[in-house]
Amino acid sequence: MELTQEYFDKGIANLLEAVKETIDEKIKEAVAPLATKEELHTGLQSQTVELKQYTNQAFEAQQVWMENRFDELIVKYDVRERVTKLEKQFKEFKLGKQAHA
Numbered sequence: 001m002e003l004t005q006e007y008f009d010k011g012i013a014n015l016l017e018a019v020k021e022t023i024d025e026k027i028k029e030a031v032a033p034l035a036t037k038e039e040l041h042t043g044l045q046s047q048t049v050e051l052k053q054y055t056n057q058a059f060e061a062q063q064v065w066m067e068n069r070f071d072e073l074i075v076k077y078d079v080r081e082r083v084t085k086l087e088k089q090f091k092e093f094k095l096g097k098q099a100h101a
Contacts, residue, residue, distance in 0.1 A: 035043070
């Protein structure tokens with residue numbers, strides 16, 4: 001068997017072809033589990049909708065809590081009724097003083 005340039009070219013070409021096929025197979029195996037552009041788009045849309053819902057729920061819960069807290073504070077610190085009672089008592093006190101005078 002004589003070693004010629006043609007023999008080396010064919011041998012190297014076969015070797016390169018085999019390596020290329022192996023690399024292509026490895027790439028296909030690595031890429032196979034990855035999501036497609038459409039799958040990513042759909043997934044992101046659903047997650048965005050979910051995030052919007054969570055955000056809205058959080059703001060609604062906070063708003064409800066604040067409204068309830070304000071109602072509690074208004075009841076606790078609303079002095080209108082007490083002032084009205086004091087005004088009545090003051091008028092009665094004045095009238096009582098005038099009656100004794």
